[in-house]
Amino acid sequence: xxxxxxxxxxxxxxxxxxxxxxxxxxxxxxxxxxxxxxxxxxxxxxxxxxxxxxxxxxxxxxxxxxxxxxxxxxxxxxxxxxxxxxxxxxxxxxxxxxxxxxxxxxxxxxx
Numbered sequence: 078x079x080x081x082x083x084x085x086x087x088x089x090x091x092x093x094x095x096x097x098x099x100x101x102x103x104x105x106x107x108x109x110x111x112x113x114x115x116x117x118x119x120x121x122x123x124x125x126x127x128x129x130x131x132x133x134x135x136x137x138x139x140x141x142x143x144x145x146x147x148x149x150x151x152x153x154x155x156x157x158x159x160x161x162x163x164x165x166x167x168x169x170x171x172x173x174x175x176x177x178x179x180x181x182x183x184x185x186x187x188x
Contacts, residue, residue: 080188081118083184083188084118084181084184084188085111085114085115085118086111086114087180087184088114088117088118088177088180088181088184089107089110089111089113089114090110091176091177091180092104092110092113092114092162092173092177093107093110094176095172095173095176095177096110099169099172099173099176100165100169101164101165101166101168101169102163102164102165102169102170102172102173103162103163103165104161104162105160105161105162106161108161109159109160109161109162110162112159112162113155113156113159113162116155116159117151117152117155117177120151120155121181124151125147125148125151128147128151129144129147132147145171145174145175146171148174148175148177148178149167149170149171149173149174149175150167150170151174152164152170152173152174152177153166153167153170156170
């Protein structure tokens, strides 16, 4: 019952850490990070699977590495409509989405 709440809080904390260490990613505070984490989770449940199916041929050709590009593009897109959360370009989005995915994977293994 508390797993989704813990997951969103952990992703928000990871987003704050990533913003402190990756140049090009800025988060104004905990509330924008919390909103970004919640929407990141919703996008992961709805938009990402559809895009993974649509980009399956290129994902197969690149042995799954295109999924990193897809995550980065979703991360960059996320910053376009959340006030207080900004990503300066593709490379910071790639790094940020990698660390968010790593944190989500580790959290999934722990919970």
